[in-house]
Amino acid sequence: MLAALMSGQALTSSELATLAHISRPTASGHLGKLVAARLLTVSQKRRNRYYRIASPLVAKMLESIKAVAAIETPARHRPHSAQDDALRFARTCYDHLAGGLGVAIADALVARRFIVLTDEGGAVTAAGARFLTKFGIDLARKSAGRRIFCRACLDWSERRYHVAGFIGAEIWRRCFELGWITRQRDSRAVRVTTTGRRGLRDTLGVKLNFEHRS
């Protein structure tokens, strides 16, 4: 259920019960504990109660657990379903893009010297700041006169880094805003539109050598 909520979107207890293959009462019990432990927050909208990850700190924790878990189990049995492929191709990771797409964007930005990523963190270069501003990201809002940082997030499917933190969240937001990507319903998976494919290639220099077109 926590993994499902890492998509960043709020889900109801019924949806989470279905996703976890457990009964509604069981899900309700677990969710109650998670809220009590302040890992999740719940908000009542109409008749439904929507659960979401409580904070970026919690998201970061889950992210790091997943990164370790992905190494521990080196593809034990390979489900390799269509849904699995979609997730590997592109998905949201709390508030930014991950999967093949996320890594490809990170690679393109690194290749063009717009950002620098190491296993200890990341930073935006001066050229990168100019580029991202032109791309439609308001850096001034967060930078407060100093250098802007982004964060590296280890991708469990690609085993490589993608862009997280403020920059990662803004890239995700902007791609969405431009209609380059759309959400798949009831999934963390993300679909790239035809416009998006062209935009990613021409604007960011992203090469999507995946055949996945779901």
Next chain:
Amino acid sequence: MLAALMSGQALTSSELATLAHISRPTASGHLGKLVAARLLTVSQKRRNRYYRIASPLVAKMLESIKAVAAIETPARHRPHSAQDDALRFARTCYDHLAGGLGVAIADALVARRFIVLTDEGGAVTAAGARFLTKFGIDLARKSAGRRIFCRACLDWSERRYHVAGFIGAEIWRRCFELGWITRQRDSRAVRVTTTGRRGLRDTLGVKLNFEHRS
């Protein structure tokens, strides 16, 4: 037991059993599982088996869990023992310094514009690179011609950031090398020597306003 191993030093199963207040067989069982899950590694030296955290990735995961846990329980009952005070004053966090000392060092380096720390990461400035080189840290070894990064680590006792990553590890190593700090036996706590107190003040500009002298 994992928390104890976050001191960075290797411990035997008997020591870990004592620290966790459980019997040796119980500890042995848990440690076996942790090794099987590749969270720990074990090395046989003489008659003893020494357990340590398997990788920096695992350390980072435990770190982020602790950061969340520290927020969840806002000082429920305040043990406030002497040992607890010692930990709050200065301790090791896998491979770098934490506690009041760790935060004070980070503050001093930030104030002198040697490093920049945000909630998304950290970086060393040009002036910082010169200073740290003079302090006895070989930056070339890791930087490989590019900018050097450090990492911010949320301190559970101080609720503020201290320096982690390569730079954090090197500062810790160098302070040790200079005889500024010493290990307390069977604890993550770190003691600052008289020389160290003077050195930290004169060289790094660290003000230790703590009264703790254990």
Next chain:
DNA sequence: CGGATGGTTCGGCCGATACCGAATTGTCGC
């Protein structure tokens, strides 16, 4: 070799917890 020490395996006990079905509460719309 025999005693001491560090460590693991085995067997059994017991509390904790996941889980579900049935019943209950609460909210919405007619």
Next chain:
DNA sequence: GCGACAATTCGGTATCGGCCGAACCATCCG
């Protein structure tokens, strides 16, 4: 007010897992 739908609470069961004492294995030392 009354079905419908979402969600939780309750009661009960089965299982899991932590824990320990006792026994066993390995290593070191005199």
